[in-house]
Every structure is written in structure tokens, then in C-alpha cells.
Amino acid sequence: MALGIGCTARPGNSRNNKTGSWRVFYPTMDTEKCTKCGTCQLICPEGCINQNSDKTYSIDLDFCKGCGMCAEECPDKAKAITMKMEEK
Amino acid sequence: MTMEIMEGSIAVAETVRLCRPQVISAYPITPQTHIVEGLASIVADGRLDAEYICVESEFSALSACIGASAAGSRVYSATTSQGLALMTEVVFNAAGMRLPIVMGIANRAISAPLSIWNDQQDSIMMRDSGWIQLYAEDNQEAIDMHILAYKVCEDHNILLPAFVCFDGFILSHVFEPIDIPSQELVDKFVGPFTPYQKLDVNDPISFGMYATPEYYLEFRYEHDQAVKRAAEAIKKYGKEFGEIFGRDYSELVVGYKLEDADIAIVAMGSICGTVKDAIDEMRAEGKKVGLLNLRCFRPFPSTDVAKALAHVNTIAVLDKNVSLGAKGAVAIEIKEACYGSNIPVYDYILGLGGRDVRKKDIKKIVDLAEKGEGDMFYGLREEVL
């Protein structure tokens, strides 16, 4: 592959870096409890939370670093996300 | 061809207009100021449809050129001396980003001590920045090299920025007869700007990413290769230039009475005119002296230099700069180019900070070279030391 002149690259390449390997804790989503507010999707620093066709959300563990912001910010009435220890 | 008598800086400004830059960004500094003033009034008078960004420093001048060039515009800036020094970080960055920026340099000395007068220390200090560096002997060359520079820099096989260097005051403020080419011919030669890549929401790219140790070496290699390729591009387009405008630039080094010379003087810029006159007089006295005028310092035409100087028995290099603690930058390159030839290369640091260099000085230098005396500051006023 030739180098991008001027140190340039096209979008999409960061996905080659699977940051999920950084994780110590992983989030689990209880779609039954989810109120579909979208807070987790909006605030995730990775942008790795995606909306499903039924409007619930799923977390892409290829990229989730396990920071826990989504679990922390999931509204009290839902508390649909729980962090669990990775078993390695 | 119609010759007009005009000031060098104004001739440069008028020529830049013919190259149709879309964004101009520059900051005033002596002795470059007349160029930016000239361009400002050209834009103000509607003679060039360009955005003129009145920046707050040279640092921003070149930074704005980076942005405008990356967004797809042909750009121009000009500076000198302290302005160029202030730009340093941006100079290296622009080259690494491979943006075809053309910048005029009205060569001037570097502080301290402060000096507004001419030498070539400013552009020389940027020799490792990855810009093309062309040096004009007179104002005709200064304007021709601007046109040529756009053609070379914007070639998608090159993609480099270029300095067009012309001596401050000695050229920038001197009125000479000059042929300003027609718009039609410049359009024909330079053509519209077709960026290799640009910032565009329809085709997003990330521009100026950082390189880890796995890539940095390769980026530098490719940059170096591009600067080296520029030598052939200058020759090719310099020849084309000659066919269109009647003045040939197909050579990076130009000899004057060099073919049968015993002693060769090597120089860059306006001093070459003085040297030629001195050579004429020395030839009349029977001294076989010739000149090698370096039109291009980066890429450095080592092979061309070695070939042109192969037959002489002494080389005297005139350096309007000094790498303090070593030699003049030109002499260092000439020694490298002539390595293995056993031709002695003598270096003369002269003309710094606007010290006048006359025909008699050139003759004295030839006498010194003949005696094997060199590698010195020439023309020191011993009485003040």
C-alpha cells in the first residue's frame, strides 16, 4: 500500500484497532429494562453503542473499553446496563 | 516582448498576479514589503480575483496558506529573514504536508545583530525543510522562476512547496528592464490549479496525521525522493518555459565562460552579475576564470555540478551565508559534489549583512584561490576587530 501523500488517510481505518481488548469490565444491557432514552448512545466516548431495529441499544464489544459511563448514566428508573468483570 | 522598467518587487507582484493565486496571505517585512503592498493593491483594484488575508504574523501567513492550499486553492506568500525564521515550524510542516505553496524570499540577513540588508542566510537556514529553493540572478529570473515554480510544485509527481529567492534590496528594490509575460502565455504554461487532494465534504480525508516509528522513516524517504525528482521536473518544465517564453531554464547550474576555465567561481543569486563582469575583465587580462551559477540549491544538483566543474583546477565558492563553526553552506555542498576529484575547493564567506561585493573583490578572491588561500571570511575590516 502506497503511503498517503501528506500523511493522509481515508475514513474507516481506525476500526482496524479493536479497542475492546483494553477492557477490564464489560457492560451488559438488559433490553427489557431499557427505556430507549438513548443517553448511553449519545455519551459513549467510543461511539460503539448502536440502536437496534426495535429501538433498544446494543454495545459493540469489539470497541467498548469498559469505561462504565453508560452504566453510570443509564437513568435510575431503568438501570439497564450492568458492568461485569472480564474473565481472561 | 515588451520590456518595461520596473522595481523588482513590483515585477514579482505583477507576475504572481498572472499566476492567478486564489488566496494570498502575507505579512510585511523589509525588504519584501513592496511585494505584499503590490499584491494588496492589485487585489484592491480588482486586477486579481483573490482572497487577500491580512494576517498578524508570518507564522499565520504560511499557516493560512496551508489551510487554503489543503482546501484546494493556489496560494502565494512572500517573506524574508526574521519572518522566515518565525515561520520555521510552519515551513517544515507545509513541506511534509506536501502542499504546492510558492513563496518569494527577498533574501536578507538574520539577527543578531539586526540587519535589514542582504545576504542569503535566511533561505539557507531552511535548506533541510524539504522545500525547493531557486535563486535568481536578476529580476527577470525572479519573475520567471515564480511562474516555473508553480508548474513544478503542482505537478502531481512532485507536490512540494518552493522558495523563489532573490536578493533583498539588490534585486527587490532595483529598477531594471523586465519582460512581464502575457496573461495568455502564463495561463498556457501554468494552467488552472488541480489539487492532488483537498478537504472536501464529498470525499473526506484526514490530512496531516501523525506517523508512528513504523511509518515516519518512509514518509521522510518519500519526501526526499520527491525533492530529488524535482530536479528533473525543473529541467523539463524549464525547457518548456524556454519554448513558450524564450528564456530557457532547463539547467539547474549555468556556466559562464566555464568551458575552458582553469578557475571556477561558484555563486548563487545577484552576485553572479558582478562575477560575470569581473570575469570579462580578468579574461581580457588573460586569466581563464569562469562562473558556475547555482540556480537551484534544493534539490542540490550534485551530478550537474561535478560534471560542470570536472575540468577546472581550482574552485572558489562565494557564500553569502555561513554555517557558524563549519563553512558556507554552498561550499559544503560543492566539496561533497566534487569529492574524489582532488580539485581544491576554497570557501569565501562574503557580503554578509549587506556588505558590498565589487568586481575588485572577485578579482582578489581569484588571486587568493590561485595562491591556495581560502576558507575564510573575505573582506573583514581588520581595523574594527
Added chain:
Amino acid sequence: MVDRTIENFDCGHRACGGCGASSAVRMILKGAGKNVIVVNATGCLEVFSTPYPETAWKTPWIHSLFENSSAVASGIEASLKKQGRLEKEKVLVFGGDGATVDIGTQCISGAFERGHDFTYVCYDNEAYMNTGIQRSGSTPYDADTTTSPAGVCSTGNKLPKKDFPQIIVAHGSPYVATATMAYPMDLMKKVETAMKTKGPCYIQVHTPCCTGWGYDGAKTMEIGRMAVECGLWVNYEIIDGKLTTVKKVKRVPVDDYLMAQKRFRHLFKPVRNDAEIAKIQAIADKNAEKYGIDIE
């Protein structure tokens, strides 16, 4: 209306887990709309998002140097204007607080004076985080950083946080705002307003940094809210030089906000430093008075 479906910042970047800046950037890009060209100063964001060839940016992006982003943006804006592209494409700068309030000040002043049509977002994590938590002009009073360390003879950063938004206001900017990633809707709306406002606009965004400030990354939003609730960070909008909106709060003492972060731990251990905490409380009180943030 902010289009929340816009995702111009991709997965796979190398920000710390729980990074406030990274979260903020996703929101800001939603507020900025689809046709945005980003100029990024050297710093955390630039480094964690673009090691060649792995770019996280899905919109045109350029990085030149640390201190020249506003000047680069000036050139881009001029070029777009000349090409007739400025109606559709907008220029957005991201600079950290060091790139903004310290090293980039001259270029910013020039660009705001010239009046280019662009928006400058300072993501303010209150120190040089990319180089390892050194003090900047935006570091708050008494914060412990690696160049303003707390010690026997020091209570941390000796100087107050520079009020940079007011410097921009003095340039005659049509829109200056402060925001925090802890209030995403407010942040996105402010970015949208700035992008739609002609001329040079400025938003300073509070972006807590779990690594530099010393707290659990899961708490980034909470730390952001606490800063607002105690009055050490004020969210406001200044339109054409006039303060138009302010986030009002039922203000709480600064103690909890300080105690939650390692950078202020020296104010509580081994013993509580009442005098210094009082000085920080006074900063919050002054903010409250100046901007009228207290809910009576």
C-alpha cells in the same frame, strides 16, 4: 434541530476509557451538522484519533501544528469563500486548552479580528494532558499538575484560570459560549447556534479528564455536572457582547467537587486546608455573583 444520527467520529480511537473530550467531540460533531471541515490542533484529541493510517474522522480533517489552527482555518475559510463553497461547508476548529489559551492565542486573536466565518471549540480539560498533565493557563487554582505540583511549600497551581471567553468577547465575536459535555443537549445546541452564526464564534467546553484529574472514568459526566453545580464552571452564552443565557443552579459548596478528584486531594489530606478551600469557594462565589447563577 440537531441531527443526533450524525456519527463523524469513529470507533477504534485511542482515547482513555471514559475520556470527556472524546465523548464531547461526538456530541459537537452532531451539533456541527453534516458538512463540516475540522481543523485540529496538536493535542490529545489529534493524537488519539489519527495515528497514520488509522483515522477516526469521517468528515474532512486537517492537523498542521499545535498553535496555528485558527490561521489554518482562516486559510480554509478564505479558500472555500473563493470557491463558492462556504454556503455549504463550514469550518470547525478543535483545540485543547493549552493550544487555545496559551500557545495559540496570537493566531486566534488574528483570526477573530479578521472575522473569518468559522467556529472554534476549545475542549478544556484544564491542563496539558497529551504531554502528561502539565499546568496550562486554563488550569484552575490549586490544581496539582506535574508542573504545578502540590508539596510542602506548594498547594498546587498558584494562578487562577484564565478567562479566555472574555478575551474572545473583546474581539467582537458574535457568539461566545461555554458548555460542558455533562449537558449534552445544551452543548449540541450551542454548537449548532455557533455554526449557523456568521463570523468567528467560540465555545469553551468543559471536558473532564479521568486520567489527569484522577477519578474513575465512569464518573466523567458526574464530575462535569458537579463543576456546574458548585459554580466553578458556568455555562453561558454571550451574543454580540451581551450575556443572554446562564445555567442557573441550586449551588452546593465546592468541597464535594474537589474531593472527588485526585488533583485536589492535597487540600484534604493529611489535614483539611480550610484556607485554600475557602479561596476556591470564593472563586465559585465570584462566578455566581458575576453571572447570577444562583436559584433563589
